[in-house]
Amino acid sequence: MKFTNGFWLNREGYDIHHPKSVRDVKVSDNDVTLYAPCKEIEHRGDTLNIPLITIRLSSPEKDTIRVQAYHHKGTSGRKPDFQVEDLSPDVEILNNDKEVVMKSGQLRVKILKEQFEMRFYDGDKELTHSNQKGLAWIKGPQNESYMRSQLNLGVGENLYGLGERFTPFIKNGQVVDTWNKDGGTSSEQSYKNVPFYMSNKGYGVFVNHPENVSFEIGSEAVSKSQFSVRGEELDYYIVNGSSPKQVLSNYTNLTGKPELPPAWSFGLWLTTSFTTDYDEETVTHFVDGMAERDIPLSVFHFDCFWMKEFEWSNFEWDRDSFPDPEGMLRRLKEKGLKICVWINPYISQKSKLFDEAVKHGYLIKRSNGDVWQWDMWQAGMGIVDFTNPDACSWFSGKLKSLLDMGVDSFKTDFGERIPTDVVYFDESDPERMHNYYAYTYNQVVFNLLKEQRGTNEAVLFARSSTAGGQKFPVHWGGDCDATYDSMAESLRGGLSLTMSGFGYWSHDIGGFENTATADLFKRWTAFGLMSSHSRLHGRASYRVPWHYDEESVEVTRHFARLKNRLMPYLYNASIENHSSGVPVMRPMILEFPEDYSCHVLDRQYMLGDSILVAPIFNEQGLASYYLPKGRWTHLLSGKVVSGGKWKEEQYDYMSLPLYVREGSILALGSISDFPDYEYEKNIRFYAYEFMNGKKSKATVSNKNGEVAGSLSFQKTDNKIRVKSDMNGNDYSLVLYNIGSVSSVSSGNWRITEEGVEIEPNPSDNEFQIVL
Template structure:
């Protein structure tokens, strides 16, 4: 929200009171509070009829400093609030002298200089300024309509870039944008977002998390061009500055605070096929799709039933349409016999025609209006109500309906919707409706994910979720929402995914081929390569099927090739997934995450690193032309073997069976010996692709994980003259070592292969 009219004036009807002068500081060992007047106090009478701004400074965890700005402290706080993992008693240490008060937590220091007017400066471990809230940067404001806002502004350095703020489809670098953190079902072609996260990451090596689950408005160099402003309509604003020094360090600290991603099961990384959204289908249709994939040699891991597995006008009643699926248990068993997992679509709404509506209403499980009526509308389902997940009983009731599906043989759920949450309602636990609007999706996905963990076991739970907010990364996987079937929408989707990855989300997917409309074969084939080199891969559309043969024989070949490639890459990919689970570093990584010191990488949004060592640049045109940037080092194309020395920009042309897919110098890529499935035995005849550096003392190691993401075996690589020696620990089974140029050797225990 903008409060000023240009640089000099305040907007009509707005009054702003800035924290101007420090009047007192009260310090403890790990925190301090300062009281700032909103004008200069030159005489005792200036303290009368004048407000104070209270600023609390504390550290919830090492490397994180919190600032809480309050005007009136007596406002009722009904919640909800983000669940944060803070250290008991806090972290950090306060130091005071005559001129300043400092709070140091790990590599981050907050400095309050009392003698020069109110201001907060954040310093790194070397005393370098990261950002500051200087003069006229901490304030509260009132509008002509009587709304009360609290705002803060943090400085932007020259050339500083801002990223994140959720899954946003607008430009990847957020400088110059107004970003309103408010859940919306707006597709992928507007400034609205399904996944709004009040956290941004800076190219200077820090992050900022605004600890407010409701509407947060960010002006990223868009009101005051040298500052990021964030504001809330409230009496209190709390934000955390999170230290680096690297972007990975920032994400590690942020996800330690808000929650690390669960590790999805290995089978979920295979290809998912959907019935699509509003298409007509029955068991015969489903069987024809599944058998058609098998006949064409395209391995399928998950089959997904979208909306119309239930009866029309009755979503969600969690009952199979008996006219279309008269034998759901038998059908699911038959799909299981083909080696498939099964997913079904759900949402948190109960249509009035559903028998569950009266049941839920009578039990008090639906959200109500202030007068006691059930909140309803017709926008999605006729007369639908909204499950009140703030009620423990409602959560248990909802889970009981899903458990019946799990008992039938369903394995996981696509948790659709959850964005259009009303604010003219009363919640069971008394939550503030404005704060609940964004937070509702967190309760929804947590309710479903916890059931899956309970019934299927930890490590077997996985969702396909559309909406999320801060902390939602704990319940993967999330997909990119409703996009068009075009190259432009394909690029939009990637921007959104990379933005989400810099917001703490480790896993992300998208609709291969696009959702709305039917893609041209050229779009579909290019999207296949992109989709199967993403964290998770799903064929899904709106009004038309997405089976590859609908788009020609070449599309079948492309689908087969890249599905088999992903299966081969699974030991490497699951290692990257386990890293995301342990550290919060995402699988799909913007280039700046791996190469933060390379300024050319900072704006790149049409290529990414898949894990630490694979560079992927999707092709966004039918002619196959693509620009790709290779950072410093020697890169080897995984498919062709071509070697290129960076840093350099390249324009390449690729057929549908290829794209820029480069392996980083020094990398050891473990490949599965069996490419028929994503969750096979990865120590059965694995192949190690070693891409050594030219250094005489080159050494590396790679770990092949087990199904729980834990190390199953480790391979140690070292250069020994004109050979590479690879030693295995944790396994005595045979393996193959291969180096660029085609040299390879096989054995067990220790293998030596010549290298130039």
């Protein structure tokens, strides 16, 4: 929101009050409170009839400083609040005549007293600052109040994140309102608004407000990042870290680490699509068609019309289309499939559950006690009130019946269009609940799955979210169009989301709206199956590959099988995400912050820490991508190229830029038919471009997330020392571009088209390769 009229003037009707100086300071062991009047104080009379800003500084975790600023503190206490951890680490506080300094880890904030100013440092390096006019209480033309902060944007500084945003990846110059909306992928609106951004200078800012936060990113004041909220208080965190990955790790320490999804969820999902006609015969035809064409399929998803029209949600199968749902699910599961069904938190008036929900007070109400209803989406629909514990239990009970029937997962659709002219059971503030509703909705469903299916077996396919929602994976990108433009904007949204603390992201392969050409479908399939999660889904047409052309079948089979073989590597990246918060699918800047060319890249990404993926976005099959410095090996062809420059090449549909960085040990499984197998059995390690002195290690976990083995390398001159901890499991390894081998001290070796292949003795924990 803009409050000024150019650099010199305020907008008409807005009075902006800034702290002029620090008049008093109160220090305790772990926090410090400052009192800053919005007027120069020359004598006692100046202390009358003026606003005073109260500022509290604290540290919830090492390398993080929280800033709470109040105009009128007595108006605080509105709920809900984001669930934010507070570990209260040791801090250092200095208070003298000129300044107040608080230090937490390497992060330090300095507040100048005489002319109010806040400066944030990583050690001695300044990260950002808020000058005397940066922090403000603002009175609007209708006597409404706002709190605002401005943080300096340095020369060359870029900001990223703020949730799943389909606008340009770098947020500079944008106005962003964090208000969840159902706006598709082709607008500035977002299904997943997260008031957290990251800077390429090595810090993040989390604005701790569930309601709408208005960001002006170098837009109102071109050298400032500005955020404001309506009300009398402002609460934000500066999050530091030794690297962008560490910043994300520290941020997710605050708001929660993603749970570990089940291994089966990484396989290919196929849906009935949205408005298509289908019954068990149709579903079986699709499932059998995938098997007949040797395309591995892991999950079948039933979209909206598994329930009868006008009755969403009643959580009952439409018996006209599915007369024997129990038997159908059993028959599908006998084919090795997991089952997902579409749900939402809306109860239509025709649903048999509506009167039951009204009777017990389970729906959101208007201020006069009436149930809030409208006709958008479902006729006469009401919305489940998840602030009511009994409503949560009631909703979970309906879903449990489906789990008992054989359903394994839920697509938690919608949750964005949540009204504010309502009253909640627990008296939550409707403005703060608008975005937070998505958190409560997904939390209820995810917790049920975790309770019923067990740890590491719960997974959603969620559309709406906000800060903290990363704890309930996975999320997909909503309604995209069947165009290359929409494919690119979808990727921008996913990269922005993963820069906001989310570990996993998916999208509708081929686009949701309209029907892709065969060309677009094949390119999007390669992209989709090289994403963390992969789903074939659309609106009005079936998304089975043979409906496009026969080559689409080959492309889908090829990349689905490749992804399944990559599962030991991908699942280990998933385990890392669960412990560190570093996403599986990550922007280039997150992996290569020292390479300034990577700061702007939004058409390629890293899948884990070793594999670079650059989807193709045109009918010509022309790939334009950037490889950071070093030696890179194409995963499919084995071609080795030098990085530090842009590449432009033609690719057929069976390939795309898919490169492994030097020094990597990539663990590939022995099974391509499905994603959840014993990764530690008969695994093959691929070692890429080892330089002298280079150490590297690959860890293998089983599908329950437990470490099952590891292999580490170190190259010195003409020798490679290998340490194995594979617990007696058979394995092999392939050395790329290693030169000639003269001897291997364990097992057998031979030269193949891929490189030097070695089959060590499983009992040998250490051996040597002489080049």
